[in-house]
Each structure stands twice: as C-alpha cells, then as structure tokens.
Amino acid sequence: MRALVKAERAEGLEMRDEPVPQIGPDDILIKVAKTGICGTDLHIWKWDEWAQKTIPVPMVVGHEFAGVVTDVGSHVRTVKVGDRVSGEGHLIGMKSRMARAGHFHLDPETKGIGVNLPGAFADYLKIPAFNAIHLPPEVDDEIGAILDPLGNAVHTALSFDLVGEDVLITGAGPIGIMAAAVCRHVGARHIVVTDINDYRLELCNQVTDAVTVNVSREDLHDVMHRLRMSEGFDIGLEMSGAPKAFDQMVDRMIMGGKIAMLGIPSGPTTVDWNRVIFKSLTIKGIYGREMFETWYKMIAMLQSGLDVRKVITHRMKAGDYAQGFALMKQGSCGKVVLDWG
Numbered sequence: 001m002r003a004l005v006k007a008e009r010a011e012g013l014e015m016r017d018e019p020v021p022q023i024g025p026d027d028i029l030i031k032v033a034k035t036g037i038c039g040t041d042l043h044i045w046k047w048d049e050w051a052q053k054t055i056p057v058p059m060v061v062g063h064e065f066a067g068v069v070t071d072v073g074s075h076v077r078t079v080k081v082g083d084r085v086s087g088e089g090h091l092i093g094m095k096s097r098m099a100r101a102g103h104f105h106l107d108p109e110t111k112g113i114g115v116n117l118p119g120a121f122a123d124y125l126k127i128p129a130f131n132a133i134h135l136p137p138e139v140d141d142e143i144g145a146i147l148d149p150l151g152n153a154v155h156t157a158l159s160f161d162l163v164g165e166d167v168l169i170t171g172a173g174p175i176g177i178m179a180a181a182v183c184r185h186v187g188a189r190h191i192v193v194t195d196i197n198d199y200r201l202e203l204c205n206q207v208t209d210a211v212t213v214n215v216s217r218e219d220l221h222d223v224m225h226r227l228r229m230s231e232g233f234d235i236g237l238e239m240s241g242a243p244k245a246f247d248q249m250v251d252r253m254i255m256g257g258k259i260a261m262l263g264i265p266s267g268p269t270t271v272d273w274n275r276v277i278f279k280s281l282t283i284k285g286i287y288g289r290e291m292f293e294t295w296y297k298m299i300a301m302l303q304s305g306l307d308v309r310k311v312i313t314h315r316m317k318a319g320d321y322a323q324g325f326a327l328m329k330q331g332s333c334g335k336v337v338l339d340w341g
C-alpha cells in the first residue's frame with residue numbers, strides 16, 4: 001500500500017510502499033478515504049526539537065482520517081465490514097485510575113497514531129474497534145477527516161458554560177476558527193477571535209460571524225469598548241500557543257473568568273501569577289478529546305446545523321502531499337485534506 005513515512009531523521013516525508021497492517025482480534029482495518037494535515041504533522045515534517053524527541057523512525061504518520069472498514073478482528077462485535085468510520089487517534093490503556101473510572105481521555109498511557117504508533121497517511125489503517133466512530137450520512141468523508149481537530153475545538157469550547165457569555169479566542173488557526181463556530185452554535189454572546197495573520201482572520205470571517213482582531217495592529221480594548229463590554233471576557237479559549245496571547249487574555253478577562261488552554265507553547269514560559277490570583281481566574285488544560293462525549297456532542301452539533309466546511313481551504317490528491325505541507329508552512333491555508341481514493 002502507499003504510505004507517507006517519516007523515513008529519515010531529517011526534514012520531509014516520503015511516499016513509500018509499505019505492507020498493509022496486520023490486525024489483532026480487537027482491531028479493525030480501515031481503507032482510508034480522506035485525511036487532514038495537522039499542525040502536528042508539520043512539526044514532524046520539519047523535524048523540530050519536539051519531533052526529534054517523540055517520533056520513532058521509520059513510521060507512517062497522520063492521525064486525522066475517515067474511511068471504510070474492510071476487515072475486523074475475531075473479537076469485534078461493534079463494527080462491521082462496510083461501516084464508514086472516523087476514529088479517536090489516542091489509544092489508551094485500561095490500568096490507570098482514570099481509565100478505570102471511565103475518564104479514558106485522562107489515561108496517562110495514551111499513545112497517538114501517527115505520533116507514537118503507525119498512522120493514517122496510508123491506504124490502510126489499523127485501530128482498535130474501541131476507537132472507531134461511526135459516521136452518520138450528514139458527516140461526509142472530508143468532514144469525517146477533520147473530526148479530530150474539530151473535537152479539540154469542541155472539547156475546549158465546551159469546558160465551560162458558554163450560554164450568553166462573552167468569549168475571547170486567541171489564535172485563528174483551524175481549531176480556533178472551528179471553536180468560534182461552536183461557541184456561536186451553543187449560544188455565546190460576543191465572540192472575539194485574535195490572530196496576527198490576516199489570511200487566518202479573513203478565513204475566520206468566512207466561517208463565523210465572530211469579531212476578528214489583528215492584535216499586531218489593533219487594540220483589543222477598543223474592540224471591547226465598541227462591543228460595550230465594560231468588565232472583560234467571561235470565557236477565554238487559548239488556541240495559539242503564543243505566550244503573548246495568553247498574557248493578553250489574562251489581562252482582558254473578567255474577575256472570576258474561566259480559561260481553557262489548548263495551544264501548546266514551544267517551551268516553558270513565564271506567567272504573571274499575581275494577575276491570575278487577584279482576578280480569581282480558573283484555568284483548565286485541555287488534551288485531545290473526551291472519549292467519547294466530545295465525539296457524541298460534535299456529531300450531534302454537525303447534525304443540528306454546525307457548519308465548519310469552509311475551514312477546509314485546500315483539497316488535493318495524496319500524492320500531492322508536498323504541496324499541502326508547503327501551504328501549511330506558509331500559514332496560507334485552513335485545513336488541507338488529502339484524498340486517498
């Protein structure tokens with residue numbers, strides 16, 4: 001089969017011929033239809049410090065996918081051949097306290113396909129049947145292929161009650177933009193999205209009615225005045241990983257405000273804890289998606305009018321992957337979807 005492999009401990013990826021994965025009794029085999037390129041894949045492409053520490057070589061990468069089941073292991077009862085699925089790319093253990101309490105997403109032994117284990121940028125992918133998510137007719141393959149990042153957006157946005165609240169989202173990457181759409185769908189009042197990249201903010205304007213602010217030249221205070229927000233944002237969703245964005249967020253929060261942190265800073269950063277303490281802020285870290293509440297809620301929202309399709313800006317054949325990665329590097333794209341048909 002074709003597979004996009006991190007073949008060398010150096011920049012880039014290689015399309016190679018690899019054996020189809022062998023499934024075990026609890027696994028399913030999926031013929032991959034579409035995959036999304038993630039920021040994580042770009043880190044792996046670039047072979048940055050994080051990738052060098054994390055990624056085994058050689059390995060098939062990729063973790064955002066949708067496809068059709070072509071084989072199931074002998075123990076599998078919940079999935080059958082022909083089912084159209086996406087899936088949770090975090091594989092968990094069942095030994096920890098949190099996993100045994102049913103909080104699967106908090107298992108410390110979590111391993112990621114395409115990061116620690118062979119991934120989805122291939123004609124065929126193996127995952128445990130436990131991780132499969134059935135796709136209803138309203139969710140086609142290209143939306144199925146971006147449920148992983150949509151799930152990050154949903155998990156973060158649903159961390160706190162948003163109804164009637166004013167929300168600040170820092171970072172208009174695909175996840176920040178999708179989070180803005182989710183906030184609107186569930187009933188937030190003002191939604192303000194910041195970035196320093198005009199392409200991304202323009203894309204956000206096409207997907208949502210959130211107010212967009214380029215903080216490299218506009219003052220967030222002015223925007224808050226215009227919206228008649230006297231006290232500050234009730235909820236903050238940090239989706240840039242930029243320390244400056246977090247600082248700005250803490251500064252603009254209401255007393256007792258709540259912040260959910262998804263963005264990953266490139267290293268340790270300093271925080272003015274005095275401001276966090278004296279504003280009585282609540283800060284919650286977010287990793288991945290809740291298994292499987294996030295999946296349930298996001299599919300329900302897609303079935304009831306949540307529309308994130310415009311966040312997919314580029315569609316291309318799997319063989320043109322290098323072009324997709326070049327776009328990601330420039331930041332002049334939303335989601336890039338590869339077609340394995």
Ligand code: NAD
Pocket residue numbers: 038039152170171172173174175176194195196197200215239240241242244245261262263264265286287288
């Ligand atoms: P992305 O890199 O495409 O988007 C981040 C955006 O932040 C970019 O558009 C960038 O221009 C913007 N930005 C940079 N500095 C800024 C500033 N000072 N103020 C406002 N915006 C600024 O990333 P994405 O794919 O949308 O993902 C969002 C973040 O979430 C990334 O940091 C990613 O690594 C992280 N992530 C975390 C998890 C998790 O499980 N915690 C999962 C997926 C992604």
Ligand code: ZN
Pocket residue numbers: 038039040063064148149
């Ligand atoms: Zn991803």
